[in-house]
Amino acid sequence: EVQLVESGGGLVQPGGSLRLSCTASGFTVSTNYMNWVRQAPGKGLEWVSVIYSGGSIYYADSVKGRFTISRDNSKNTLYLQMNSLRAEDTAVYYCATPSGSIAARWTAFDSWGQGTLVTVSS
Amino acid sequence: DIQMTQSPSSLSASVGDRVTITCRASQSISSYLNWYQQKPGKAPKLLIYAASSLQSGVPSRFSGSGSGTDFTLTISSLQPEDFATYYCQQSYSNQYTFGQGTKLEIK
Numbered sequence: 001e002v003q004l005v006e007s008g009g010g011l012v013q014p015g016g017s018l019r020l021s022c023t024a025s026g027f028t029v030s031t032n033y034m035n036w037v038r039q040a041p042g043k044g045l046e047w048v049s050v051i052y053s054g055g056s057i058y059y060a061d062s063v064k065g066r067f068t069i070s071r072d073n074s075k076n077t078l079y080l081q082m083n084s085l086r087a088e089d090t091a092v093y094y095c096a097t098p099s100g101s102i103a104a105r106w107t108a109f110d111s112w113g114q115g116t117l118v119t120v121s122s
Numbered sequence: 123d124i125q126m127t128q129s130p131s132s133l134s135a136s137v138g139d140r141v142t143i144t145c146r147a148s149q150s151i152s153s154y155l156n157w158y159q160q161k162p163g164k165a166p167k168l169l170i171y172a173a174s175s176l177q178s179g180v181p182s183r184f185s186g187s188g189s190g191t192d193f194t195l196t197i198s199s200l201q202p203e204d205f206a207t208y209y210c211q212q213s214y215s216n217q218y219t220f221g222q223g224t225k226l227e228i229k
Contacts, residue, residue, distance in 0.1 A: 012133075018126040035218065036219075044221065045211075045220040045223070047218040056216075058217060060123075061123065103171060103177075106172045107154070107172035108156040108172070109158075112165035112166060
């Protein structure tokens with residue numbers, strides 16, 4: 001069974017940094033398209049970043065230059081390093097992935113973690 | 123980047139109703155369109171991928187259609203557990219944008 005567990009959220013001051021982790025079980029992070037998606041309180045879903053199995057990386061314009069996605073294959077874990085945090089980065093952050101072959105063909109996120117809350121406030 | 127626009131933003135309906143939610147892309151995305159359902163405090167759940175393919179385990183009252191720029195999600199007969207927020211998402215480009223969501227409420 002595929003399972004994703006996020007951690008690392010918390011309260012941080014504007015301009016600060018935080019690193020989120022997403023530990024996977026039941027599949028291999030390095031062979032899947034691993035994504036971060038966030039949801040501000042009371043708002044909709046916003047895709048944040050993807051790292052492909054081959055290592056290519058893409059970001060939403062809203063986080064480009066401030067956030068860095070990475071993975072540790074030995075720990076089967078995905079990370080999101082968040083720097084220069086702003087109040088508008090306050091959100092629940094989910095990791096998500098197409099864990100099945102058909103889902104991967106269409107990049108449909110069939111597996112999600114439970115989310116971790118990041119609050120940026122002074 | 124590709125913008126996704128859903129309509130309506132909210133919708134009131136009754137159990138047993140047929141409802142349709144629309145999603146429009148700012149450019150052609152072929153059939154790279156997915157639909158998700160989200161309930162309060164929960165992670166989203168994949169319903170439809172590739173515009174019209176039903177995800178395993180999803181009831182057949184859910185269906186999707188469309189290609190290019192215009193897509194629809196239809197629920198043929200609303201059940202109490204269907205009251206939730208629905209999102210479309212394009213997976214055509216490398217920035218996988220979501221629509222703003224449609225909140226389906228009980229009338």
